[in-house]
Structure formats: structure tokens, C-alpha cells
Amino acid sequence: xxxSIPLQEMIRAIRSARTQCEERxxxxxECAAIRAQFRQVDNGxxxxxxLAKLLYVHMLGxxxxxxxMECVRMIASPRYSEKRVGYLGAMxxxxxxxxxxxxxxxxxxxxxxxSNQYVQSLALCTLACMGSAEMCRDLAPEIDRLLRASNxxxxxxxxxxxxxxxxxxHDLGELFAPAARSLLAEKNHGVLHGAVVLITQLCERNPxxxxxxxxxxxxxxxxxxxxxxxxYSPEHDVxxxxxxxLQVIICFMKDLLVATNTDSTKxxxxxxLYETVLTVLDIKSESGLRVLAVNILGRFLLNNxxxxxxxxxxxxxxxxxxxxxxxxxHRGTIVDCLKDQDASVKRRALELSLALVSASNxxxxxKELLLFxxxxxxxxxxxxxxxxxxxxxxxxxxxxxxxxVLTTAGxxxxxxxxxxxxxxxxxxxxxxxxTVHKLYRALLTDISQPSLVQVACWCIxxxxxxxxxxxxxxxxxxxxxxxxxxxxxxxxxxxxxxSPATRGFALTATMKLSTRITENVDRxxxxxxxxxxxxxxxxxxxxxxxxxxxxxxxxxxxxxxxxMPVIEKNSSGHTNGETAGDAVKEIQPAAVKQTxxxxxxxxxxxxxxxxxxxGGSEEPLQxxxxxxxxxxxxxxxxxxxxxxGGxELTPLAPVPVYEKDGVSLxxxxxxxxxxxxxxxxxxxxxxxSDISVFTLQAAVPKSVxxxxxxxxGDFLPARGAAKVTQMVALNxxxxxxxxxxxxxxxxxxQGSAYQDTVQIDSFPGL
Amino acid sequence: xxxxxxxxxxxxxxxxxxxxxxxxxxxxKKIIRDMTSMVLARQPRSCNFLHWKxxxxxxxxxxxxxxxxxxxxxxxxxxxxxxIHRYVELLDKYFGNVCELDIIFNFEKAYxxxxxxxxxxxxxxxxxxxxxxxxxxxxxxxxxxxEYMSKPAF
Numbered sequence: 001x002x003x004s005i006p007l008q009e010m011i012r013a014i015r016s017a018r019t020q021c022e023e024r025x026x027x028x029x030e031c032a033a034i035r036a037q038f039r040q041v042d043n044g045x046x047x048x049x050x051l052a053k054l055l056y057v058h059m060l061g062x063x064x065x066x067x068x069m070e071c072v073r074m075i076a077s078p079r080y081s082e083k084r085v086g087y088l089g090a091m092x093x094x095x096x097x098x099x100x101x102x103x104x105x106x107x108x109x110x111x112x113x114x115s116n117q118y119v120q121s122l123a124l125c126t127l128a129c130m131g132s133a134e135m136c137r138d139l140a141p142e143i144d145r146l147l148r149a150s151n152x153x154x155x156x157x158x159x160x161x162x163x164x165x166x167x168x169x170h171d172l173g174e175l176f177a178p179a180a181r182s183l184l185a186e187k188n189h190g191v192l193h194g195a196v197v198l199i200t201q202l203c204e205r206n207p208x209x210x211x212x213x214x215x216x217x218x219x220x221x222x223x224x225x226x227x228x229x230x231x232y233s234p235e236h237d238v239x240x241x242x243x244x245x246l247q248v249i250i251c252f253m254k255d256l257l258v259a260t261n262t263d264s265t266k267x268x269x270x271x272x273l274y275e276t277v278l279t280v281l282d283i284k285s286e287s288g289l290r291v292l293a294v295n296i297l298g299r300f301l302l303n304n305x306x307x308x309x310x311x312x313x314x315x316x317x318x319x320x321x322x323x324x325x326x327x328x329x330h331r332g333t334i335v336d337c338l339k340d341q342d343a344s345v346k347r348r349a350l351e352l353s354l355a356l357v358s359a360s361n362x363x364x365x366x367k368e369l370l371l372f373x374x375x376x377x378x379x380x381x382x383x384x385x386x387x388x389x390x391x392x393x394x395x396x397x398x399x400x401x402x403x404x405v406l407t408t409a410g411x412x413x414x415x416x417x418x419x420x421x422x423x424x425x426x427x428x429x430x431x432x433x434x435t436v437h438k439l440y441r442a443l444l445t446d447i448s449q450p451s452l453v454q455v456a457c458w459c460i461x462x463x464x465x466x467x468x469x470x471x472x473x474x475x476x477x478x479x480x481x482x483x484x485x486x487x488x489x490x491x492x493x494x495x496x497x498x499s500p501a502t503r504g505f506a507l508t509a510t511m512k513l514s515t516r517i518t519e520n521v522d523r524x525x526x527x528x529x530x531x532x533x534x535x536x537x538x539x540x541x542x543x544x545x546x547x548x549x550x551x552x553x554x555x556x557x558x559x560x561x562x563x564m565p566v567i568e569k570n571s572s573g574h575t576n577g578e579t580a581g582d583a584v585k586e587i588q589p590a591a592v593k594q595t596x597x598x599x600x601x602x603x604x605x606x607x608x609x610x611x612x613x614x615g616g617s618e619e620p621l622q623x624x625x626x627x628x629x630x631x632x633x634x635x636x637x638x639x640x641x642x643x644x645g646g647x648e649l650t651p652l653a654p655v656p657v658y659e660k661d662g663v664s665l666x667x668x669x670x671x672x673x674x675x676x677x678x679x680x681x682x683x684x685x686x687x688x689s690d691i692s693v694f695t696l697q698a699a700v701p702k703s704v705x706x707x708x709x710x711x712x713g714d715f716l717p718a719r720g721a722a723k724v725t726q727m728v729a730l731n732x733x734x735x736x737x738x739x740x741x742x743x744x745x746x747x748x749x750q751g752s753a754y755q756d757t758v759q760i761d762s763f764p765g766l
Numbered sequence: 767x768x769x770x771x772x773x774x775x776x777x778x779x780x781x782x783x784x785x786x787x788x789x790x791x792x793x794x795k796k797i798i799r800d801m802t803s804m805v806l807a808r809q810p811r812s813c814n815f816l817h818w819k820x821x822x823x824x825x826x827x828x829x830x831x832x833x834x835x836x837x838x839x840x841x842x843x844x845x846x847x848x849x850i851h852r853y854v855e856l857l858d859k860y861f862g863n864v865c866e867l868d869i870i871f872n873f874e875k876a877y878x879x880x881x882x883x884x885x886x887x888x889x890x891x892x893x894x895x896x897x898x899x900x901x902x903x904x905x906x907x908x909x910x911x912x913e914y915m916s917k918p919a920f
Contacts, residue, residue: 011871052874059780059873061795081908088877095788118904128886130788153900156890164886167767190891197888274844306813311843342812
């Protein structure tokens with residue numbers, strides 16, 4: 001067994017070890033020696049050195065749990081030096097989770113009653129540092145006794161120990177309340193400090209205590225005044241300000257004084273000012289004080305010291321909700337801080353700037369923010385976009401900004417941005433030309449940003465005709481030929497940087513262009529057929545379907561691929577037509593309601609052909625519009641074949657309800673929601689003469705709500721050449737037995753008016 | 767309330783650790799690793815305040831040592847800087863022109879000084895002179911006791 005070496009020697013030996021392995025060797029030897037020494041009963045003054053060595057080893061990160069029992073023994077020793085190291089070891093090695101910590105409770109109790117104040121202080125310090133709830137409960141009466149009866153050195157430590165106890169065991173707060181009150185009368189700053197902290201803790205935990213201690217506010221004001229006004233006290237002075245620590249802690253007690261004589265060139269003065277400002281802002285002070293507080297914060301913002309600027313911005317963030325205008329005045333400085341080198345300052349400045357954006361200053365702010373975008377972390381950019389969404393002054397500016405964000409940081413934008421942006425573009429119909437030109441140019445320069453490329457492809461496909469026309473009021477005209485557009489799309493398709501989703505976008509866009517352009521249809525066919533054997537299943541499926549569209553359903557191609565109607569924002573967040581088969585049913589009534597009038601009558605014939613192919617019954621206009629929607633907007637699925645399959649699943653046969661004098665009325669009803677449904681009435685005229693001014697009126701039972709949409713027309717040509725449809729929306733919340741009475745009125749070609757009524761008692765399809 | 771105080775060198779070696787809340791050993795090691803990597807990565811003239819989980823971290827570099835103090839969210843950061851500075855002044859007074867080696871070889875004394883200045887995560891004594899006097903008295907007590915104990919008992 002090698003002889004043990006003194007602490008300093010060991011430290012030197014460890015430090016001189018050149019490799020990790022050597023160091024470990026030294027430490028293992030030492031630990032073995034220490035263990036052996038611990039096992040010996042008594043070896044004079046070396047015990048404390050051994051424990052100190054062990055503590056050093058522990059600080060380096062090596063295990064030292066075998067020293068715990070030694071700590072317990074050392075604490076119980078009568079020697080002060082051993083007690084000191086023992087308590088230090090207890091604070092470092094024992095915490096409340098260790099069982100050995102309970103063993104020292106008795107020693108602490110004895111030491112708290114020791115005659116020597118330094119021994120008492122050791123015990124108090126250890127208890128405050130690692131006292132568990134059990135220990136606190138046991139020793140609380142002792143602490144209370146010390147709070148009242150001892151000298152100021154012990155009192156201050158006892159006060160802070162009481163704070164720890166209150167934090168651990170909330171109920172014991174009651175025990176310390178009276179003693180705390182009396183402590184406020186002390187002169188000693190340390191005791192005062194401890195007392196104020198204790199009272200703060202008590203008030204935080206217990207609102208009743210708060211009431212009681214409210215009466216002490218005048219005393220605190222006195223103390224504060226004494227500190228500020230009284231002369232120079234060398235003991236507690238820091239750079240000309242008497243006892244800033246005590247001042248701050250009293251401020252923290254939510255006092256009302258404003259420290260006006262503090263010099264703010266030093267950090268210390270600023271600390272006191274800052275605390276005062278926080279106090280003023282937290283309590284419900286009058287507006288004059290608040291303005292003063294904001295002004296002080298403004299002065300902080302102009303300070304050169306980064307720390308001061310940082311805390312100023314943190315505080316302004318807290319009040320920007322309530323005192324918005326006051327903070328707006330400092331907007332310039334805050335925006336300047338965006339350019340600071342320091343990451344913490346930049347982050348705070350960004351948060352504050354985003355909070356300050358309003359409709360009036362959005363343009364200037366966004367300019368600054370966009371400059372900042374190129375250098376800032378990804379998360380911030382999305383928030384910039386959200387902010388711009390809220391305050392966009394004009395659509396064009398909005399689109400410009402989002403495009404800018406996409407070009408600089410498109411990779412980090414959320415997925416929802418793409419459909420949101422597309423929806424925004426469709427909504428601003430006057431800017432289609434401008435948007436598509438800009439996007440085309442952006443696509444030419446850079447195809448690495450996925451969201452940008454997706455939006456650009458979609459726009460080119462959708463508004464390709466506008467792009468090719470070449471003239472546009474809002475941007476310089478550029479001659480884009482069909483080949484150029486197809487080249488761009490092909491680059492996207494073939495680039496290795498494009499994700500499968502992006503390629504899907506590009507393929508669909510290429511397909512859409514086939515109806516918009518006149519000459520290069522063959523080129524498009526060849527592109528599409530190449531992808532019919534692509535490895536990616538999604539692309540292959542699309543390509544095969546588009547091929548089918550070219551070959552078998554060429555007559556329908558124009559209808560299927562024509563311009564998209566305005567997309568309504570879906571509240572649930574899923575894009576229209578995302579899921580293929582199931583969604584068709586839901587889309588149908590919605591589609592018909594909104595897009596019915598937009599869709600020209602022409603495709604109706606082609607639709608009928610489609611239905612003939614299916615061999616299904618004649619259905620009114622509903623499915624035709626549904627075809628257009630899912631195909632173009634979906635990023636996954638939504639292909640023709642699935643759609644046709646979906647149609648097969650929902651045959652809706654019209655039910656004849658009225659037949660007289662050649663005028664017949666059929667009805668189809670469909671449930672749209674739990675209590676609502678749509679009834680579509682179709683009228684046709686099989687006589688040889690035309691019928692004009694054909695109107696329908698409907699009545700329903702009282703509890704049912706009825707809403708009649710505009711009819712498709714009021715002219716029924718002879719021999720069923722055309723039909724008139726009328727949609728009626730019904731809402732039946734009470735689920736009564738649904739009946740409807742319909743009055744038909746029309747004028748024959750001879751000019752006579754005719755009226756009839758029919759009652760419908762049963763609604764098929766319900 | 768202060769949560770912990772760490773002292774570490776420019777190379778990330780820990781010189782002093784004081785924890786004011788009960789934390790497991792593994793957690794402590796993880797926190798030490800996080801703190802050293804975060805603070806050592808900072809630029810020289812940047813802001814002294816950091817945000818980490820739900821705590822504020824205030825750090826200051828004195829010569830080759832980083833002093834890193836973690837406080838609750840509602841504490842005053844500027845005051846925490848002052849606390850660090852006050853501790854350095856106390857060490858300086860005690861050791862006389864303190865340097866890192868002093869703290870390495872006399873770490874237990876650094877702890878004793880800290881215990882006279884902070885207790886349970888709060889400042890206990892605001893006067894430098896009082897703290898210094900207490901430390902000196904404790905040291906005197908230690909020496910006299912040792913002398914007394916090592917004298918042979920007749």
C-alpha cells in the first residue's frame with residue numbers, strides 16, 4: 001500500500017499526468033489509499049486531508065460515493081477542521097436522495113446548539129443547501145429559536161435557512177412569520193436582506209401572509225429612503241451606490257419608490273434602475289410612472305453595452321402588449337439591433353420587431369425583416385411570413401414578400417405554405433399574369449427551393465396561356481415561347497434536386513399546358529409517356545392516366561384540364577381533394593354549390609358521354625365539376641380512374657315527382673350533413689312548344705329551414721332540348737318528418753299562364 | 767433564487783461547482799457539459815446573458831476562468847453579474863491577486879468563502895468586510911483547534 005500524499009501533492013500529480021490513462025491511474029491509486037485510510041479508526045489529523053482529496057477527485061468527475069459515510073463521521077467529530085471538511089463533503093456528495101443524509105440530522109441538530117457561532121453557521125449552511133423535507137421538518141423549531149435569540153451573524157444565516165425550509169415544506173411558513181416581522185427592525189444589512197427574502201418567500205406562497213405583510217411597506221420605504229439619502233457607508237458601498245443588493249431586493253418587494261439619484265454609467269446603477277423599472281411595470285402604477293419606466297428602458301436601448309440592450313428588449317417585450325404606442329417610439333432602435341452581431345440580442349430584437357409590426361409600418365418593417373432573413377436562423381422566417389400575412393397592405397406586395405421569403409429560405413418553410421400561397425394566388429385574379437411571369441423568372445434562376453418550385457410549376461400549368469401571351473401591365477414584357485415553358489418544366493422533372501412531390505407538380509403542370517398551348521402537344525405527349533415507366537409509383541400512375549386522357553378521352557381533355565375555380569379555404573386544413581375516393585362524395589355537393597355558375601354549360605355533353613361509358617344513370621351536373629378539382633390541386637392521389645370508380649359507387653337516380661301536360665319534374669336529394677340536405681329539382685318539357693317564365697316555389701314544415709338557390713334558367717325549350725335545375729338546401733335540425741310542397745308556374749308559348757302544386761311526402765335517398 | 771454556480775477553465779475543466787437544488791449525478795454531469803459547450807462557444811464581446819430551458823444563465827470571464835451562474839427567470843440579470851463580481855472580489859482579497867491556480871490548489875477554501883457569501887441560492891451578506899472577517903476568524907479557529915489538538919495531552 002503506497003503511503004498517502006498530502007492534498008497539494010496529489011493535485012500536482014494529477015495535473016502533471018500527460019494522458020487520460022495516466023491520470024486515471026494516479027486517481028485509482030489515491031482512491032485505494034483513501035479507502036484504506038477510511039477503514040482505519042483514527043489516524044490523527046490526516047482524515048480531513050483524505051476527505052479533501054476525495055472531494056477533489058469527485059470534482060474531476062470520478063465516483064466518490066464511498067466517502068459518504070466518512071462525511072457523516074467527520075461531521076460528528078469534535079474538531080473544527082474536520083467538521084468543516086465534513087460539512088463540505090456533505091454538501092457535495094450527499095443530497096436528499098441519498099439515505100446517508102438522514103444520518104447527519106442529529107449532528108446538525110447538535111451543532112445548531114453549539115456554543116461556537118462558526119460551528120452553528122456550518123450547520124445552518126449545510127441545512128440550507130441540501131436539507132430534505134424530513135430534515136427541515138425536524139429542525140424547523142431550532143431555526144426559529146435561532147431567528148429570535150442569537151447574534152446578527154447567525155440571524156442572517158438562520159433567515160436564509162428558513163427561506164429554504166419554506167421552499168421545501170410550505171406549511172412551515174406559518175411558523176416563521178412572526179419572527180420575520182421582527183427581523184425587519186434590525187439595523188444589520190445582512191439580517192435585513194435575509195428578512196426581506198424570507199418575507200418575499202412567505203408572501204409568494206401564501207396570500208394571507210401577503211395581507212399581513214402589506215402593513216410593513218412603510219417600514220420598507222423607510223429603509224429604502226435611509227439607503228438612498230443617507231451618507232456614504234463604506235461597508236456596503238459599491239461604486240457610489242449604497243448597498244445595491246439590498247436596494248434591489250427591496251424593490252423586488254414591489255415598493256413604490258423611484259430611485260432617481262442612481263448613476264447609470266455603471267452596471268450597478270443600471271441594476272437598481274432595472275429593478276425599479278420592473279417593479280413599476282409589474283404593479284398597477286399610474287401612467288406617469290409607466291411612461292418614465294418606458295423612457296428609462298429607451299435610454300437603456302441606446303446604451304453601448306450589449307447586456308443593457310438585451311435586458312431592455314426583454315422588458316419591452318413584456319409590456320408591448322399593453323403599452324404598444326410607447327414601445328413603437330423606439331422601433332427604429334430595435335430594428336437596428338437586428339443587425340447586431342450577437343445572437344441573443346438578435347433574437348430578442350426579432351421577437352420584439354414581430355410584436356411591433358402593425359398595418360401602418362408593415363412596409364418598412366418588412367424591408368428590414370427581409371434583409372435580416374438572409375442571415376437568421378430558419379425558425380424566424382416562418383414567423384416573418386405569418387406576420388406579413390396578417391398585415392399585407394396589398395395583394396401584390398403580399399405575393400412579392402412571400403416570393404422573396406421562398407427564394408431566400410424556401411427549404412425551411414412549412415408545408416402548408418404551398419397550398420396557402422396557391423390559394424392566395426387564385427384569389428387575386430387580376431395578378432395572375434404578373435405572378436406567373438415572376439414565378440417563371442424565379443424558376444429559371446434557381447430550382448433548388450422545393451416550395452418555390454412547386455408553386456411556380458403549378459402557376460405555369462394553370463396560367464400558362466397568360467405567360468405565353470407575353471404582355472403584362474405590371475412587369476416588363478418578356479417573350480416566352482411554348483418551348484421555353486416546356487423546357488423549364490422539363491428541367492424540373494429531370495433535376496435530381498426535385499423531390500417526388502415536386503415532380504408530380506411539374507408533370508401535372510405539363511399536362512395542363514397541353515390545353516393551353518397549340519403547337520407542342522406532341523412534345524407533351526412524349527414527355528408524359530416517358531414517365532409512364534418511371535420508377536416512382538405516383539409519377540407512373542399519373543403519367544399512365546394522362547396518357548389515357550390523350551388516347552381514349554381526348555375529347556374530354558379540355559374540360560378536365562381547364563382553369564381551376566377559386567379555392568375555398570378548408571377549415572380543417574386538408575387540401576381539397578387530397579384523398580381520392582372518399583372525398584369525392586363530400587366534394588360533390590360543395591362543388592356544385594360554389595362552382596356551378598362558374599362552369600360553362602359546354603362540358604355537359606362530354607360529361608354525358610362519360611356517363612354513357614360508365615353505363616350509369618343520367619346524372620345532373622354534379623360530378624362534372626368534381627372532376628376538375630381533385631385532379632389539379634391534389635398532391636397525392638386524386639386521379640381520374642379513382643374518380644370514376646368513386647362515381648360508380650354513388651348512383652343517384654332522379655325520382656319523378658310531377659308529370660303533367662308534358663312538363664315533368666324530377667328530384668334528387670342528398671344528405672350533406674347530419675341535419676341538412678340538398679334537393680335538386682330538374683324540370684323538362686316534352687311538348688312541342690316552348691315554355692317560358694318557368695318558376696318553382698317550395699314550402700316546408702315549420703321547423704325545417706329552406707333556402708332556394710337561383711335556378712339555372714326559366715326557359716324550357718320544346719322536346720326536352722334543355723332542362724332547368726333548381727337547388728334547394730334544407731336544414732332539418734329537429735328531424736321532423738320531411739314534406740315539401742312545390743308550386744309550379746309557367747307560361748306556355750301561347751301566352752297563357754299555368755300553375756300547379758305538388759306535394760312530396762317521401763324523399764328517396766334520405 | 768440561484769440554481770447553480772459553475773467555474774470552469776477555457777478548456778472546459780471544472781474548477782468549482784455549487785448546486786443549490788437537489789439534482790442527480792447524471793443530471794449534474796449533463797448540465798455541466800451543456801453549460802461548458804454553450805458558454806465556450808460564445809463570441810468574445812457578446813451579451814453575457816443566455817437562455818437555457820427555463821433559467822437565465824449569466825456568465826462572465828475573468829482571465830482564464832468562466833464564472834457561470836444560473837438564476838430563475840424573474841431574477842435581475844444585472845444583479846447576478848454583480849454577484850459574480852462580488853465573489854471574485856472576495857476571492858481576490860483572500861488570496862491576494864487570485865489566479866486560477868489558487869482556486870485549483872485551494873478549492874476547499876474557495877468553497878468556504880462561497881458559503882459565507884451565498885446560502886441556499888440567496889445572498890447572505892452584502893458587506894465585503896464582514897465576509898472577510900468571518901473567513902479569517904474561521905481559519906483562525908481551525909488553526910488554533912489543530913494546534914490545540916496536536917499538543918500532547920498531559
